[in-house]
Amino acid sequence: MLKIKFFKLCFKRFVNTQTTGVTPNVKIEAIIGLEIHTQLLTKSKLFSFAPVHSDAASNSVVSDFDLGVPGTLPSLNKECVQKSLCASLLLKSEIQKVCRFDRKHYFYPDMPFGYQITQQDYPISRGGSFSYYVDDPDKRYRTQTVRLKQIQLEMDSGKTIKADENRLYIDLNRAGVGLIEIVTEPDFHSGADAATFVDQLKMLFVENQICAGELHKGNMRVDANISLCVDGASYPRTEIKNISSIRLMEKAIEKEIKRQTKLLKEGKHIDPVTLQLDETGQATVARSKGDDLDYRFTPEPNLPRLVIESTWVKEAESRLKNSLEYERYIHHYHMKPSAAIELVKNDEKFNFVQKTLPKVNITAEGYFKFLKELEHACGHVAVRFPPNSNGFHHSFVQLLNAFNKNLITKLVFIDLVKRYLQNNIKISVEETIEKEGLKRLHINDHKFLQYFYEICEKNSKVVEKMKSTTGKPQQKAFIKLRNIIVTEANKRISIEDAETAITHHFGVKI
Structure with missing residues (x-):
């Protein structure tokens, strides 16, 4: 009895000291960890030969094994293993020589087996880190590094679709698709940091063809674990499940931090709950953490231990592309990370910049100011931005270089841009300047x-x-x-x- 009282006292002191309000000057820090569920970009599923098609008609790409038909056995897809090895190498995660599949038991309508085949105790890789870029007003940018716990290979569940208050529809097309689950250490302290990390991780995976990266289609789904730390004392953790939008993730995390902080300041308890987001992004309580099921993990009897061969690792290494285009724009052209990333996401704009920026004798900062002027000019003359004509690309470069050489003023530049956009000029920029007498008059002339x-x-x-x-x-x-x-x-x-x-x-x- 004495021991029980002692442990209760310790728990109250170090985990849940919430019975009185937090003083105004005390430091409150958010502690956030993520679990990123990433669908592997493969032709077939993890343990069956059923094809992977995210746009297929409901329940049209499902094998007997995916349905959990008795007597069917799993057959491991080597391409899923290769993709998970690629992810592990990119994230500097230590690949394990031997890993094992386990059964995670729980019942839900979109999991016909009554269990999920995953890797709990013997994952494909352990540890690792990922460094991502963050805007910094003083230094233009800085990098932050997130530590990883492990990367595990597992099968996805199906999809539950709510029809109305009384009916749910089940689509099993996704059931059995190969996933990797990336578990981070709680190294984030804001929703913005977590969102930036996931965005750049997604781009790395898309570039290396590990994942399609379409969060709105469920290719990547994020669970966020959030707690507060007050003067070294940790408070109970809540979890937001299945976030399918980077923008929504940042907002949901910040809203949860504010909710928990408000409770603490009012001297109220923070209940350890699991939250889910509805269609509007509003978080609602799905269940109490105290109600969490015992998943009764057991080794998967129908799959032997997986021995990772060195040739597989070498093959994965040969596929990797570690550097991304936006990094070149950060380092070579001195762009802010957020601007560089937004640029490469817009294929048409990125294509225009690639064809013009390297050919102009102007700073990248100056170039992008004039690119904004081009966008305004396109709006004035009803031309799609950015223009895709190779002829205009050439004229735009000539115009920028003429401005940079002080041959024309900015206003002349804008006028000529509009005329070249409308194809009203058929000769080179230098000929036009000379022919129409548009040379800049300098103050000492x-x-x-x-x-x-x-x-x-x-x-x-x-x-x-x-x-x-x-x-x-x-x-x-x-x-x-x-x-x-x-x-x-x-x-x-x-x-x-x-x-x-x-x-x-x-x-x-x-």
Whole structure:
């Protein structure tokens, strides 16, 4: 009896000290771990010859084994093993020489066997890590590393579809599809970090053809385990199951952190529960952690221990692609990780950038500002962005290089972009600049000063108002004079040069 009281006291002190509210200045830290269930991109399922087709009609790609028909036996798909080895190598996870399949017993309508074949105690690999990029305002980017516990190979369940309050439909097309489950250490502290990790992990797997990466189709599903740590004391953990959207994952985790924090500050208990997300992204309690089933893990009797041969590992190594395109844009072109990743996700835009950026003599930062100008120009002239014409690619490069050499102003650049988009010009950029007299007038040029004095003389009233007033009236006159100078010079004088000339000659600033 004394021992029981002692353990209860310890549990209350170190695990669940929630009976009083948390003081305002105390440090509260979220502790988050993930389980990523990743469907392997193979032609057939893990233990049967049934094909894998995510878009097939319901229950049309199901074998007798997938249905759990008595007397049917599993036949291990070597390609699933190879894909799991590739994932293990990419994540620096130690491949085990011998692994074993187990039965995880539970009953659910979309699991006809009454158990799942998985790897509990002897997974295909242990440990490992994955480093991902995060935006950093001070250094442009930083990397964060997440430790992994293990990677295990297992079969997927079917899909339960809710018809109405009284009926559920079962689609077993997914039943038996090969999965790897990647279990991380609780190294995340925000929903944004967890979402960034999964996004970049997905891209690595898609590039290496391990997974299709379509979360909305269930190719990847994430379980998030969330708890709070207050001054070293850990509180009960909740779990959000089957998150199928990276954006939704970030929001759901942040919402759960806020919910738990609110409970602590109010001196209430955090119940260890399993949550599930509905169609709107709202989390509801599925069950209490105290109600978790004893899965009664037992070795799978119909599959021998799996001995990983060294030739399999070498074959997996030969398939790998460790570096991704967005990393080149981060390191070589000095882009922020979020911008680089968004770029490579947009195939058409990425294709345009690949064909033009390496050919321009301008910084990547400057290039992307002008790419935004191109997008606005496309909107003005009703042309699809980005343009896919090779002829325009060439003209765009010429225009950017002409601007970078100070041959044209930004306004002339924009005008010419619109005209080249509409195919109103059939000659090269340099010929157009020369033929139409569009060369930029620089502030120290004799012709610039001639234009400047002539325009100021013709607009003496505006000049006088600018000189004789202050505040907003002066600012308006300044801007009006600047715009007149730029317009009458056919945009060959830049806005910046016009402002500098006015300030220098009249001593007025806006």
